[in-house]
Amino acid sequence: MTVREQFIVGVDLGGTNIAAGAMPTDGTREIAMRMAPTHGEEGSAAVVDRIAAMIEDVIAQTRLETGAERSDFLGVGIGSPGPLDRLRGVVIVTPNLGWRDFPLRDEVGSRVNLPATLDNDANCATLGEFWCGAARGGRHVMGMTIGTGIGGGLILDGKLYHGASDIAGEIGHTTIDATGRRCKCGNYGCLEAYASGPAIAERAREVLDVDGDSILLDLVGGDMSRITAQTVFEASKRGDPIAVEVVRDTAHFLGVGISNLLNIFNPDTVVIAGGVTQAGEQLFEPLRAEVRRRAFKPAVDACRIVPGALPLSAGVVGAVATFKAQMLGDL
Amino acid sequence: MTVREQFIVGVDLGGTNIAAGAMPTDGTREIAMRMAPTHGEEGSAAVVDRIAAMIEDVIAQTRLETGAERSDFLGVGIGSPGPLDRLRGVVIVTPNLGWRDFPLRDEVGSRVNLPATLDNDANCATLGEFWCGAARGGRHVMGMTIGTGIGGGLILDGKLYHGASDIAGEIGHTTIDATGRRCKCGNYGCLEAYASGPAIAERAREVLDVDGDSILLDLVGGDMSRITAQTVFEASKRGDPIAVEVVRDTAHFLGVGISNLLNIFNPDTVVIAGGVTQAGEQLFEPLRAEVRRRAFKPAVDACRIVPGALPLSAGVVGAVATFKAQMLGDL
Numbered sequence: 001m002t003v004r005e006q007f008i009v010g011v012d013l014g015g016t017n018i019a020a021g022a023m024p025t026d027g028t029r030e031i032a033m034r035m036a037p038t039h040g041e042e043g044s045a046a047v048v049d050r051i052a053a054m055i056e057d058v059i060a061q062t063r064l065e066t067g068a069e070r071s072d073f074l075g076v077g078i079g080s081p082g083p084l085d086r087l088r089g090v091v092i093v094t095p096n097l098g099w100r101d102f103p104l105r106d107e108v109g110s111r112v113n114l115p116a117t118l119d120n121d122a123n124c125a126t127l128g129e130f131w132c133g134a135a136r137g138g139r140h141v142m143g144m145t146i147g148t149g150i151g152g153g154l155i156l157d158g159k160l161y162h163g164a165s166d167i168a169g170e171i172g173h174t175t176i177d178a179t180g181r182r183c184k185c186g187n188y189g190c191l192e193a194y195a196s197g198p199a200i201a202e203r204a205r206e207v208l209d210v211d212g213d214s215i216l217l218d219l220v221g222g223d224m225s226r227i228t229a230q231t232v233f234e235a236s237k238r239g240d241p242i243a244v245e246v247v248r249d250t251a252h253f254l255g256v257g258i259s260n261l262l263n264i265f266n267p268d269t270v271v272i273a274g275g276v277t278q279a280g281e282q283l284f285e286p287l288r289a290e291v292r293r294r295a296f297k298p299a300v301d302a303c304r305i306v307p308g309a310l311p312l313s314a315g316v317v318g319a320v321a322t323f324k325a326q327m328l329g330d331l
Numbered sequence: 332m333t334v335r336e337q338f339i340v341g342v343d344l345g346g347t348n349i350a351a352g353a354m355p356t357d358g359t360r361e362i363a364m365r366m367a368p369t370h371g372e373e374g375s376a377a378v379v380d381r382i383a384a385m386i387e388d389v390i391a392q393t394r395l396e397t398g399a400e401r402s403d404f405l406g407v408g409i410g411s412p413g414p415l416d417r418l419r420g421v422v423i424v425t426p427n428l429g430w431r432d433f434p435l436r437d438e439v440g441s442r443v444n445l446p447a448t449l450d451n452d453a454n455c456a457t458l459g460e461f462w463c464g465a466a467r468g469g470r471h472v473m474g475m476t477i478g479t480g481i482g483g484g485l486i487l488d489g490k491l492y493h494g495a496s497d498i499a500g501e502i503g504h505t506t507i508d509a510t511g512r513r514c515k516c517g518n519y520g521c522l523e524a525y526a527s528g529p530a531i532a533e534r535a536r537e538v539l540d541v542d543g544d545s546i547l548l549d550l551v552g553g554d555m556s557r558i559t560a561q562t563v564f565e566a567s568k569r570g571d572p573i574a575v576e577v578v579r580d581t582a583h584f585l586g587v588g589i590s591n592l593l594n595i596f597n598p599d600t601v602v603i604a605g606g607v608t609q610a611g612e613q614l615f616e617p618l619r620a621e622v623r624r625r626a627f628k629p630a631v632d633a634c635r636i637v638p639g640a641l642p643l644s645a646g647v648v649g650a651v652a653t654f655k656a657q658m659l660g661d662l
Binding site for chain 1: 414423470471483485487488492493494495496497498499500501502504505506507508509510511516518520583584587590591592594595596597598599624625627629630632633634
């Protein structure tokens with residue numbers, strides 16, 4: 001008699017998109033991966049409807065592909081922007097969705113009649129890279145997701161570390177310059193205020209205000225408000241001096257923040273995901289050089305700094321992994 | 332038949348002094364605590380001689396006080412400045428003692444014919460406060476020892492966290508201002524460059540260079556080179572405006588560094604030990620206010636920031652505790 005394969009569904013809820021998919025419990029493959037717009041402006045009930053429909057769709061497609069029964073699905077792992085109360089399964093507040101104290105885990109779980117778990121999206125992305133991606137084989141892993149903001153997750157001794165009140169890993173909101181740029185969080189000099197996607201675009205615009213001679217302007221048809229981090233990376237790849245400088249500065253700022261992490265937490269792996277990884281080695285090479293200059297040698301020698309390997313699915317894979325870790329014990 | 336009490340000897344090796352003492356395995360009391368000058372300039376063999384003699388003295392005194400047999404002593408925990416190779420028991424380098432790759436653990440252990448363990452002095456101090464001091468009852472603890480430098484230790488999920496290569500917790504060498512003051516480590520803007528004892532004294536001297544009207548000068552007979560952090564705290568207690576400002580700035584810098592830790596590690600306890608705790612509430616009150624301004628509310632709400640409760644013995648108590656944790660399992 002063979003043991004039937006069992007499956008876990010993962011959901012990655014973002015401000016813009018919801019991603020979902022299924023994996024067998026051994027994490028060997030991704031099945032029925034889907035993405036749909038969140039439409040958070042329609043309110044929490046509509047978003048829960050959409051999530052439940054995606055889960056049912058993923059289950060149906062997985063059954064089609066694998067011949068699984070409904071009873072072969074153990075449950076649903078959900079990754080959500082935070083802060084969260086993980087044990088109660090409640091989203092405390094998400095500025096992008098306008099939710100407060102919303103019991104997302106139980107709303108979704110009861111709708112699809114499956115056990116569910118909830119964890120922070122950046123934690124999920126880190127655990128996804130640890131379980132199946134670029135941080136595989138690590139034991140002490142720092143994950144950063146750089147997009148609209150900078151999220152972070154910590155894996156210590158092979159387990160996701162949540163801290164005393166589930167907010168550990170907020171690397172984006174560590175100060176790299178105590179009297180520096182104002183951050184959306186209200187603080188000054190946060191890493192996120194320098195190296196998030198919008199911050200990269202903003203720094204490029206600041207340079208262009210002074211020196212407008214750049215192909216950046218051509219790329220956006222002269223409309224500076226359309227400059228994004230992607231535009232900057234594109235211009236940098238073409239050798240535009242202003243864009244090259246902005247990317248180099250980004251590497252410097254990230255290098256300062258990551259050096260702090262190396263000296264505090266001495267990880268074996270730093271995995272960086274999100275839009276900025278599109279910049280590739282033009283970002284990673286000077287970033288590693290900055291870290292070598294700043295962090296202690298034994299910490300530098302012990303650590304590799306790598307781009308994520310699951311750019312589209314880390315959140316879903318990690319949501320599956322958090323369900324597995326929480327409900328079935330270790331990964 | 333009663334179970335015989337068993338004992339562990341702790342040794343706290345510093346650049347200036349060696350402290351030693353014994354504790355029963357349940358940590359309920361300190362016995363035969365001693366302190367002697369290190370005299371590192373006499374070389375490693377002389378220092379090992381001195382440590383071995385202190386251990387024998389502690390054992391003899393403990394036997395006298397408790398009626399214990401020699402066989403009731405399980406071993407020796409040693410705390411030493413780092414970086415260390417903990418598993419091999421080797422001090423990799425200590426600038427203050429001039430040692431390189433020195434097998435301190437086995438040199439001491441074989442001399443007194445007892446099992447020995449080695450851990451970083453700042454880790455020991457943190458574990459001491461966690462086991463028997465101000466961080467008791469915590470689960471995620473950040474310890475800082477502020478003296479000539481700023482050392483740190485992390486307790487995560489109730490256990491000392493060492494990282495991938497035993498250097499985790501170097502909070503003193505996290506950047507709070509990427510373009511700031513040069514640090515002894517060669518980097519710029521490290522917390523230690525602002526808030527260590529010598530940095531506090533240096534900042535006071537810088538203000539005095541511009542505005543010499545301060546009782547600080549009276550306290551040192553007009554010799555600015557004699558100003559120490561203690562002098563600054565003393566003048567601040569007497570209401571001297573320049574000293575008050577230097578202490579407030581110190582609270583600000585420490586608050587920035589500690590806010591970073593709260594956002595990354597979300598500890599339930601931050602325990603601050605070392606000379607600066609002499610400043611008392613004039614330092615702690617504005618420090619806590621800075622952290623409230625900067626760190627995320629759930630992290631602030633979850634965390635108390637307290638001075639150490641074992642100013643003289645945290646290192647020895649922690650050395651005992653590291654031996655117990657390593658050799659007998661959890662504390």
